[in-house]
Amino acid sequence: MGTVVSIELADDLPEPRLRELVDSTCAWLHEVDARFSTYKDDSEVCRFRRGEIPLAECSDDLRHVLDRCADLWRETGGYFDAYAGGPLDPSGYVKGWSVEVASQRLAEAGSTRHYIGAGGDIRMRGPGPGGRPWRVGVRHPWEADKLAWVLAVTDGAVATSGTYERGAHVWNPVAGAPAKGLRSVTVTGPDLAVADAYATAALAMGVTGLSWLAKLSGDGYESAAVTDDGRAFTSPGLPIAE
Template structure:
């Protein structure tokens, strides 16, 4: 068997599958994965008026019935909010209304302040009666799954690959990675961590036998102004970007865990190192000056 490579675009990202199996088996798995990733994108995109997410936002202030998959993601987001002391908040996307990263423009502090009362996922009520799930959001609140949607899709993609009998390979959804299992000889896959200040270089290569790897950083959406970098990762309490780490990469059993842990670490700033070490996960945290800390658990 040799590695089969498949490429498609979804969730505003280049997606790649590197699968070990026979040609027919891999093609069927890749087709199923692409269909599933597009299903999740359509269901939870904030850019589509017909998505489940858009409907929930339009009905803020009313009790909405939700399906089990949406309830799972919302409950996971609530756990992230709790574990991060409110820093990981899927209702903080409303702050983007004042941040113009494309035109490198700082927000008006007073206008930004007016958005803060609309942030606070802890004020959402997740209800369950028998098998029926419901969500009640405060009026004017908006939520999005930008911090967990692609990672969830990577885990779903991996599950489909395994259902098709593929247990070795890598799912890569725009840099959110899930390793299905080691190479046939038992060796790990070497996954590159992008250099946060030189996109054409890898800062490090991490050996991964199985599980998720995700990186959160200040280099995807940002602008520099008067010697300071302003990135898209915003503190939901102040509305202003974090700036302590250039990037944090985390390895975890699932891509969803890796992605949320890396984002929480970025948001925790100075407290991230102690917090990550308490989680007993492997991580690589890089500061803006290029210095770094890492932890490997065997």
């Protein structure tokens, strides 16, 4: 999926079992990449885009992703749009979803304390090493060697979307132009797929996304954002480490 994935298991399990769990997680993520890649001509997404397979014959996973992208398009007023760049590209949902599912699969297989990070998308389950919350550093949007915030999460997700590494790669589908106004958006919550989509949508909205983010706290999603002119905002419930 164009990023490096890190997996940390804090479970008190035999090492061979831990290795099996890591291997199965990697296999799942490679399966997702093969199915949803927009760069591999033989991926299911590319074949669907070319009309080679009808929706009725697509995998359950692809149909689920398309349904959720449609739901999120409605929830965000059109700012989260899998068709923002023209052809279908569900990558803005797939990465977070794939890691969320990977965490669920690990839990079902007996791992109740783990951390999976894929770029700016992180899912933590249970307490970390030593029984303490997992600590997540949110990169400073201008100084790569510094952190804007450090979060403490025991069971939840952290997703960050920003323009500081790849430039104006997020499109504002409502304005029909590259997103501007926000340099970095971080969203925490119970589901990584949703948190990731919300962070992307807010970045696409620009500064108006700040008021939209504030409304998410009632659903368990907290946020932090930095504007293009250097102002920082956090929601009251953001789990900032002490």
